[in-house]
Amino acid sequence: MRISDLVDDADLNIRLCVAGSEDRLARPITWCAPTEHMDPTPFLSVNALVLTNGMGLNVKDFRIWDAYVERLVAVPVSGLVFGLGAAHSELPAGLVQACELHGLPLLELPHEVPFVLVMRHVEQIIAAERYEELRQGWELADECTRLAADGHSLAEVLGRVADAVNARVAVIDHNAFELVSAGAAHGGTARTTLRLPSGASEQFRLAIEGMGSSIVLQPILGPVAAVIAMQLSYTLGSRSPLHSREAARFMEALYEDRGEPSAPLRRYALEAGFDPDGDWGAVLIGSSEDVAPAKLRAIAWRARVGLQDTFSTVRFMEESGLTTLLLQDRHGAAELLDAVQDFFTDAPELSVIVSEPVSLGELPLMLQLSRRHVGRPGVRRAPLADLAGIVQGLPSSGLLAMCRRLLAPLASDGGSALWETFDAYLRHSGNSAKICDDLFIHRNTLSYRLRKIEEILQLDLSDGEVRATCMLAFRIVAAAH
Numbered sequence: 001m002r003i004s005d006l007v008d009d010a011d012l013n014i015r016l017c018v019a020g021s022e023d024r025l026a027r028p029i030t031w032c033a034p035t036e037h038m039d040p041t042p043f044l045s046v047n048a049l050v051l052t053n054g055m056g057l058n059v060k061d062f063r064i065w066d067a068y069v070e071r072l073v074a075v076p077v078s079g080l081v082f083g084l085g086a087a088h089s090e091l092p093a094g095l096v097q098a099c100e101l102h103g104l105p106l107l108e109l110p111h112e113v114p115f116v117l118v119m120r121h122v123e124q125i126i127a128a129e130r131y132e133e134l135r136q137g138w139e140l141a142d143e144c145t146r147l148a149a150d151g152h153s154l155a156e157v158l159g160r161v162a163d164a165v166n167a168r169v170a171v172i173d174h175n176a177f178e179l180v181s182a183g184a185a186h187g188g189t190a191r192t193t194l195r196l197p198s199g200a201s202e203q204f205r206l207a208i209e210g211m212g213s214s215i216v217l218q219p220i221l222g223p224v225a226a227v228i229a230m231q232l233s234y235t236l237g238s239r240s241p242l243h244s245r246e247a248a249r250f251m252e253a254l255y256e257d258r259g260e261p262s263a264p265l266r267r268y269a270l271e272a273g274f275d276p277d278g279d280w281g282a283v284l285i286g287s288s289e290d291v292a293p294a295k296l297r298a299i300a301w302r303a304r305v306g307l308q309d310t311f312s313t314v315r316f317m318e319e320s321g322l323t324t325l326l327l328q329d330r331h332g333a334a335e336l337l338d339a340v341q342d343f344f345t346d347a348p349e350l351s352v353i354v355s356e357p358v359s360l361g362e363l364p365l366m367l368q369l370s371r372r373h374v375g376r377p378g379v380r381r382a383p384l385a386d387l388a389g390i391v392q393g394l395p396s397s398g399l400l401a402m403c404r405r406l407l408a409p410l411a412s413d414g415g416s417a418l419w420e421t422f423d424a425y426l427r428h429s430g431n432s433a434k435i436c437d438d439l440f441i442h443r444n445t446l447s448y449r450l451r452k453i454e455e456i457l458q459l460d461l462s463d464g465e466v467r468a469t470c471m472l473a474f475r476i477v478a479a480a481h
Contacts, residue, residue, distance in 0.1 A: 001029040001125045003049075003079045003105050012118060014081065014107045017091060021103025027078045029126070032119040038064075041071045047078045049122065051115045053086040054095070065094035066101065073102045080104055081118060085111025133220055140164050141223035148231045155309040157231060158182035161224055167210050171196070171232065171305075173298065174203040175346055179305045185210020194221055196229040204232060232305070246271040247315035251324055255371070257364035269360065273313055274328055279357035281311070281336045282367055282382075283325040286351045286374035296321070299350060303343040310339050322374065324367065341379050351375050355382035361398030362405075365389050387469045390476070400480050403473035409456040418456075421449040425461075426471040 004025040007016045019025060033040065033048040036055045044050070050072060057068060072080060080099065082091055091108055099106040109118065144157045154171070162169040162183025170181035172193070191209040206225055250268035257265060266276040274280075285303065287296045300316070300323040308314050312329040327336070336356040344352055353370040369389045370382040384406040393399030410419045421439060428434040436446055450461065459466050 001122055001129060002026055003029065003107070005125065006079075006081075006107060006118075006122075009121070012121060013110055013113055014118075015110075016105070017096060017108050018099040018104065018106035020079070020099070020105035024079070024103060024105050027105075029078045029122060031126070032115075032122050033077075034115050034119070038068065039071055041075055044072075044075050044077060046075060048075070049079055049081060050077050051081045051083065051109075051118065053083045053088070054092065055087045057092075057095075058087055060092075060094065062094040062097060065092065065098040069095070069098035069102050069104055073104050078105070079107060081107045081109050081115075083109040083111070083113075083115060136164070137220045137223045140220065141227050144224050144227045148227060153308050153312075154228070154231055154305065155180050155182055157228060161221070161228075165208060165220065167208050170207045170209070171228065172205050172207050173302055177302060177343075177346065178207070179204075179302050180309050194225055196225050196232065204229070244272065244315070247273075247326075248317050250274075251315070251317040251326065251367075254364045254367050265360065265364075272315055274315070274326070275313075276360050278328050280360065280363050281327040281330070281356035282354070282358075282363070282370060283307075283327070283336070283340055284353040284367075284370045284374050285323040285325070286353075287321055287349065288351075288375070288377075291349055293321070295347065296323070296350065299344065299347045300325075303340065306343055307339065322371070337379070337381055344379050349377050351377055352379040353382045354379065359398065359401055361396065362402050363398070365393045365396075365398055365402060385469055385473060387465050387472070390469060390472045394476075400476060403476045406457075406470070406473050407477060410453065412456055418449060418453055421446065422453050422470070423474055425450065425453075426467060426474060430461075430467075 002025065003016075003020075006012060006014050006029075007025075016025075028047055029049045030045065030047040031049070032051060033044055034051040035043065036052055037043070038056050040050065057064070059065070069080075082088075082095065084090065091106070096106065098104075109115075140161065144160055147157050147160060158169050158171065158180060159182040166183075166186055168181060168183045168185040170178045172178050191207060193205045193207045196204045196206055206221065206228060208221070246268070250265075250272040253265055253268055269276040283303065285296065285300045297318070300318070304314055304316050304323075304325055307325065307327060310330060311327040313327065315326045317324045330336075337354045340352065340354050344350055351374045353373050355366050355370050358366050366382065366389075369386055372386070372388060373382060385402050389402070390399060393402070407419070407422075410422060412418075421435070421441075424435045424438045428438065432443055432446060435441075436443055439446075441449075453459075454461055457470075459470070461467060
């Protein structure tokens with residue numbers, strides 16, 4: 001119900017005398033407030049439609065009218081309906097001037113039209129609008145329930161909600177961090193939130209930003225908020241596919257495996273919803289003893305819900321002080337490390353190890369390697385190999401793939417010079433004279449190539465374990481030819 005609706009209704013015969021400031025005629029009317037007080041503001045609420053005969057305002061002093069209108073605008077009310085006949089035969093000039101000054105819509109009601117007719121008319125329209133909002137809300141909730149039941153992600157459900165309210169919609173946690181969002185803020189930057197029904201330990205809210213209309217949020221989004229809360233709870237709960245018994249069994253087997261994709265591993269992957277022949281990404285989230293377990297779990301929840309917007313298959317396993325995420329089927333071109341970093345901006349004390357992409361044969365070794373590097377705070381990429389991983393993986397096709405991946409950048413210049421130089425460097429234990437004699441190169445050339453090798457492999461050749469790892473990798477790759 002809007003001020004413009006009153007003016008357009010021929011049966012009421014209401015005349016618009018002051019249109020008010022821009023867009024004031026589109027302001028919604030929430031209820032009618034008949035009053036003859038000089039200061040009715042203690043009895044008013046936002047967007048009330050004030051109806052008065054001006055019995056207590058039979059004055060000619062403009063300052064009194066100005067103060068009266070100023071108080072109404074401060075509430076703010078949607079408009080002022082002034083009835084003629086009881087105390088005033090025409091609109092007071094001071095009132096008209098004050099409404100024009102403060103931008104308050106002023107409507108003139110003929111003496112033959114009683115206030116009760118206006119009130120009944122407004123209440124009937126508001127009741128019809130409320131019913132329509134409730135109907136839309138329950139229809140939206142029904143549609144989102146069907147989407148969730150058919151296996152659609154939380155992001156897809158939010159996308160339908162965003163379409164319904166023509167705004168940007170996001171699920172945020174107790175730190176106002178966005179787990180997942182959909183839609184665009186078409187109507188500006190105004191933001192409001194609606195609490196999602198959940199337990200005391202899981203405080204999530206639905207944030208709505210940039211609504212282009214003035215629909216009441218609670219009737220429209222109240223029912224669907226319960227659907228979103230249930231889907232979120234299911235996503236985070238022990239019975240969801242993300243945290244299923246099949247997923248836990250698969251990950252436990254991965255941590256126990258030595259890197260050869262056995263038949264049970266492939267079967268476990270299928271049962272957990274993965275493609276055994278696809279590319280795999282992994283995120284390990286750990287903490288020190290100083291981090292509260294509740295915070296670690298909350299941040300891990302945030303990451304796995306948010307990553308569902310980027311990966312169609314997400315599974316996890318929780319242990320004391322460590323959460324393991326496995327992911328497949330990326331949407332978009334962003335690297336996993338870039339997608340993950342934003343989830344931990346307010347938790348720099350956590351240790352997050354990211355690895356991508358690997359085959360099923362490499363996955364057990366990569367998970368075990370990543371686990372060994374959990375501890376130092378920050379988000380970082382897992383090394384492609386370490387000495388323990390190579391020793392542990394002997395022999396396996398996964399290990400061979402890992403070694404080839406480690407050394408592959410040496411061929412980035414299209415030739416074999418860096419490969420031969422690094423091989424000679426390792427064989428001669430870094431002895432410059434022997435390396436130069438072997439390759440027929442100058443010491444300056446050797447120094448340049450070694451710097452380039454360190455740069456493209458992102459390794460520190462002064463580290464003895466790094467050199468040993470690379471030497472084993474060379475031998476394993478050479479043995480495969």
